[in-house]
Amino acid sequence: MESLFTVRNVQVQARGRCILSVPQLDLPVSQHTSIIGPNGAGKSTLLRALLGLHGTGVQLRGESVGSNLKRGQIAWVGQHGQYNLPLTVTEYVQLGCCPHGSWFKKAQAPTTKLQHLLDVFDLRPLAQQRIGRLSGGEQQRANVVRALLQNAPVLLLDEPCNHLDIRHQHRLMHYLREHHAEFSVVMVLHDLTMAANHADFIVLMNEGQIVASGTPQDVMQSDLLSEVYQWPIRRIEEDGRLFFRMDHHSVHSAVA
Ligand SMILES: Nc1ncnc2c1ncn2[C@@H]1O[C@H](COP(=O)(O)OP(=O)(O)OP(=O)(O)O)[C@@H](O)[C@H]1O
Structure with missing residues (x-):
């Protein structure tokens, strides 16, 4: 598998605690990658690392992402605009x-x-x-x-569907799909069904670590997702597509 990004031994500390620890991660070329995981899992920190903001352990197509040349090849949508x-x-x-x-x-x-x-x-x-x-x-x-x-040949999108209504969420995802030959996309998504059906490669994170990475079929298993999100999540397959249902769970039993 040819790699778009290779991440080796990247650790990010903040206020005396490790918020990202990635010994090894390879993201494939020409695929839509979705990073998923609960709040605080380290998804945005990983995206910032891919942008070259957290040290030297990241390469884009074999060259350090920290170089201006490589950074100029990445377009970025962060969680907050100016x-x-x-x-x-x-x-x-x-x-x-x-x-x-x-x-x-x-x-x-x-x-x-x-x-x-x-x-x-x-x-x-x-x-x-x-x-x-x-x-x-x-x-x-x-x-x-x-x-x-x-x-840019690489788009890094941090929760690009934030604030978007359903029509615009789907329009964005379809635009990215239709134009897949022009750029590779790595995006953070919270909607599991959207991630499963628009990404070819999933990175599941929790507590600053990569829990699993691979195809949606392989990674997005009910048991694993339920454990990571600490909520019962049921996977449903219909016509070759994956859907995820959050089973009813009282707040009381979730906290207990
Ligand atoms: N500059 C910082 N100083 C201290 N802690 C930080 C800093 N930046 C991030 N963190 C902490 O690191 C952890 C990971 O943050 P990050 O923004 O990467 O999470 P995330 O998975 O993107 O979360 P969310 O889904 O809520 O956007 C969080 O617990 C956050 O509070």
Whole structure:
């Protein structure tokens, strides 16, 4: 298996505690990888490590991810955007076209792609609005468009479906699938059914460690998921697709 990212002996400490410990992880090329796991499992920390923000143990296609060259090949959507900038939606998404590390320089996106993405993500009517005045879901869509305009071969998306309604969640996932030849995607997702049906490769995390990695069929087993999430999770297979049902569980029995 050819690797997109190789992670070797990456450890991240914060306030005297280890929040990420990954002896070895290989993420395959040209696949959609989803990182799943409960709150605080270390998913965002792992994504930041892939971005080269936590030391030297990560390689992208065999070269250190810390180099500017490699970092310029990665587009990133974090959990929080910079919405206090005095920019319209069009100006905000065009930041994606700036050379890496010089976001303050004036940039122009190719008009066709910009207009296409504004249409796909229903932002055209809001194009001249201030980014700070948009709703949470609209801002998130603008963040995604900004990342897509970078034309980077690797997209790292931290909970890209945050704030998105169901239609826009599916539109985003379908866009990523339709354009899979243009980029590899590594994304953090909380929706297990969405992860199973849109990712080819799953990384399951808990307490700063990789619990399992592999295909959704192999990794997303009821017992393992229930143990990691500490909640009864039932896996259902229908027409070759996986669905996950959170079984009813009173808060009292979950806490007990
Ligand atoms: N700068 C920091 N200082 C101290 N603790 C931190 C710091 N950054 C992260 N942590 C802790 O590390 C753990 C992992 O955080 P991380 O954001 O990677 O989790 P996550 O899996 O992405 O969670 P969520 O699903 O809630 O977004 C958490 O317990 C968090 O409180």
